[in-house]
Amino acid sequence: DAKTTQPTSMDCAEGRAANLPCNHSTISGNEYVYWYRQIHSQGPQYIIHGLKNNETNEMASLIITEDRKSSTLILPHATLRDTAVYYCIVRVEYNFNKFYFGSGTKLNVKP
Amino acid sequence: DTAVSQTPKYLVTQMGNDKSIKCEQNLGHDTMYWYKQDSKKFLKIMFSYNNKELIINETVPNRFSPKSPDKAHLNLHINSLELGDSAVYFCASSQDTSGRGYNEQFFGPGTRLTVL
Numbered sequence: 001d002a003k004t005t006q007p008t009s010m011d012c013a014e015g016r017a018a019n020l021p022c023n024h025s026t027i028s029g030n031e032y033v034y035w036y037r038q039i040h041s042q043g044p045q046y047i048i049h050g051l052k053n054n055e056t057n058e059m060a061s062l063i064i065t066e067d068r069k070s071s072t073l074i075l076p077h078a079t080l081r082d083t084a085v086y087y088c089i090v091r092v093e094y095n096f097n098k099f100y101f102g103s104g105t106k107l108n109v110k111p
Numbered sequence: 112d113t114a115v116s117q118t119p120k121y122l123v124t125q126m127g128n129d130k131s132i133k134c135e136q137n138l139g140h141d142t143m144y145w146y147k148q149d150s151k152k153f154l155k156i157m158f159s160y161n162n163k164e165l166i167i168n169e170t171v172p173n174r175f176s177p178k179s180p181d182k183a184h185l186n187l188h189i190n191s192l193e194l195g196d197s198a199v200y201f202c203a204s205s206q207d208t209s210g211r212g213y214n215e216q217f218f219g220p221g222t223r224l225t226v227l
Contacts, residue, residue, distance in 0.1 A: 036216075043115070043201050043218025044154065085152070099216065101146075101154040 022088030134202030
């Protein structure tokens with residue numbers, strides 16, 4: 001089962017940064033943190049992943065604390081199309097791609 | 112071009128029937144998956160196939176049988192459908208075959224199964 005804790009929902013104003021927290025206090029040294037999102041009625045979409053260092057791509061930034069017990073996904077300029085459920089997943093390495101999705105955070109981007 | 116496609120998109124059927132959902136990926140990936148998303152929106156992995164071989168089977172009733180004729184296809188056959196099988200089923204694929212490192216899964220659009 002998922003080993004992450006996320007807030008149930010968050011609101012964000014359009015054009016502002018959305019910061020989505022995730023707690024993974026039991027993460028082990030070889031486990032990656034992945035973020036996916038699911039826009040209503042669609043299949044989940046990969047956003048970003050990281051192990052220790054902060055990561056940035058064209059969609060978002062991932063900030064992982066030094067002790068790796070928590071992370072934050074940052075959408076720098078949220079748009080209405082970013083309204084979705086965001087899943088933080090700790091991937092169990094060496095387990096052939098087992099992904100355990102938790103309940104996620106419903107991000108509501110408002111105009 | 113659709114990367115991961117599923118058919119049908121909607122499936123309404125009676126209890127006790129047998130049905131199949133088809134999945135195809137044109138990404139050249141070696142690993143494919145089936146997930147179930149229930150009414151509470153929890154997304155749970157059911158099966159994973161790597162190069163036509165089963166590598167994950169998560170306590171799924173044996174009424175569910177995945178079939179992989181080739182590495183681009185992973186179909187899901189369900190026997191004796193029950194009310195509790197009503198859900199959205201997602202197919203996915205990924206390139207990573209070793210279970211290590213980077214693993215981006217590409218999901219299909221989902222199949223909404225309703226059992227009456």
